[in-house]
Amino acid sequence: MGRWEPNARGRLEQAALELYVERGYEQTPVADIAQRAGLTERTFFRHFADKREVLFGGSGRLEELCVGAVAAAPATATPLEAVTAALDTAAGVFEERGDLVRQRQGVIDANTELRERELIKLASLSAALADALRERGVGELTALLTAESAVGVLKVAFGRWMDEGQGRPLRPLLAECFDVLRTLSARGAVGAG
């Protein structure tokens, strides 16, 4: 935050991810992260509450992006179309940073504490999407259920993207998941998807 620490936040995020990948999350104290970033522990704690949080610095930005995209969707868009646009925007960011996203997910998947924190962030994203839909005049239950569905789609599509390695990009996977979601209510949907 001081002018003598340019991009301290980004440097700490990068140093933490490097060390978590090299040595494991549990084996990396905050002191080592600060040192790798060329900063002090005090600076670390000015930016992040703990060594979990440094992995989730991007989730606030992701949330803002999604909320902005819901607000920017055309007035004629249905709630589901508005969140589809939001996740498409988010997917673009994930795709740009593919290798980093993959490394980070590997660290998270290996640790229960981190998986818990990830679920909290997804719950927060769902709440933010529901708020953004309410702002559009969407009714309460529809707002909540659309937001939950969107986060469900994101979890499934993202998981598949990670599993497929360097296969398909995330966006078509998201689109496929939204297609399947739309068919769920069809009476004949006995599960070819």
Place this chain on the structure above:
Amino acid sequence: MGRWEPNARGRLEQAALELYVERGYEQTPVADIAQRAGLTERTFFRHFADKREVLFGGSGRLEELCVGAVAAAPATATPLEAVTAALDTAAGVFEERGDLVRQRQGVIDANTELRERELIKLASLSAALADALRERGVGELTALLTAESAVGVLKVAFGRWMDEGQGRPLRPLLAECFDVLRTLSARGAVGAG
């Protein structure tokens, strides 16, 4: 588990909930829970990994119940119909124990750690529902998305049930949420729900 400790598990669960309500979760050591239940700390740790887990003893049973209901759904049921039946079964159990469920939720909502654990349990329920759907021959994406949708519906309906106090029972709330979910994909769904 020994015969000198009849229903130790249930007694510990009850004692923990009483103390968490009376004094707060953070202010209640395991020793006090064991004492209130007339048991030893050692017995506590034979049944529960920690003082968070004692609040979630029912979630394994809930999961089994839901998985059983998905398996028992008629062969002609769509995936969404199968999970609807599962949540209806689960809702019956919640309704029977309404006051306890409400007390327990109050404790969970007041504590970040507990909310995190709850999200882990819901993620586990989603995975179990997806497995149960796969067992029925449901395709991978449909299984995952149906399970995520079901857990989304459960979260929203349960939250509303808690908020409404002694208002409507849970089952009609669940049914209403599934109805809204089914209308999300309709082109005209601009959000009256």
